[in-house]
Amino acid sequence: MLPETGRMMHRLFLIGIVAPHAASGFPLTVEALSAQQLAIGMGPSWSPDGQRLAYYSNREGSFDLYWLELASGIETRLTFGDGDELLPRWSPDGERLAFIADDTLGREQVFVMNADGSQLRQLTWLAGRQLDPAWAPDGQSLVFNSDARAVMNCTTSTL
Numbered sequence: 531m532l533p534e535t536g537r538m539m540h541r542l543f544l545i546g547i548v549a550p551h552a553a554s555g556f557p558l559t560v561e562a563l564s565a566q567q568l569a570i571g572m573g574p575s576w577s578p579d580g581q582r583l584a585y586y587s588n589r590e591g592s593f594d595l596y597w598l599e600l601a602s603g604i605e606t607r608l609t610f611g612d613g614d615e616l617l618p619r620w621s622p623d624g625e626r627l628a629f630i631a632d633d634t635l636g637r638e639q640v641f642v643m644n645a646d647g648s649q650l651r652q653l654t655w656l657a658g659r660q661l662d663p664a665w666a667p668d669g670q671s672l673v674f675n676s677d678a679r680a681v682m683n684c685t686t687s688t689l
Contacts, residue, residue, distance in 0.1 A: 568598060573617050576622050577645075584608075584618035584627055595629060598647070608647035610645070617662065620645070621669045623651075628663040628672050640674050642689065 567594040570586035584597045598605045599624045604630075609615045613632030620627060626642055633652065638659045643650040654660050656678040663674045670689055 568600075571596060575619050577620050578622055579624055582624075582645075584620060586614075586616050586618065586629075588614075595627065595647075606647075608643070615641075619663050621665050621667060622667055623669055626669075629667060630660060630663065640672060642672075 534597055540639065557658045563603050568583065571587035572584045572587055574583050576583060582597045582599055583599065584595065585591045586595050588594075592612060593616055594610060595608040596605055596634045597608065597618075608618075609628070609631075613636065615631040616626045616631055616638075618629045625645055627645055628637050628640060628642045631641045631652075633655070637657065638661065639652055639656065640660050640663050641650060641652050653672070654658040654674075654676075660678075661675045663672050665672055671687070
């Protein structure tokens, strides 16, 4: 918990995955001793090239999006809105991020922007909540969950 605000503080860790040992029968072993704290945030998403990690954090009040350049440790804040921005997901080419954010009515909608934070665009205007955006392999559409019809559905949006 952050003492000055009383907010929960979530940390992102990088942990080494060791190749399976033939005799163990387990597919992966987590090597806990190799854990390294990377940032304070939640909902991490690897860039396709493995060089950056996108995530969200509420260290400044509302949840905002960030990305961390892993080689240098340089963190870049991407959003500065009053509402929450959550669940960043990289496009297959690494040029854009899809994410969930509050619209002007406080509803969670799907948005997309360039990876540098420019050209923010709202993609949905639906009632209810939109969650879990995922890119199509060609980067031309997104699929996401929506409870716009009072049942959580899977919906697509073409860019």
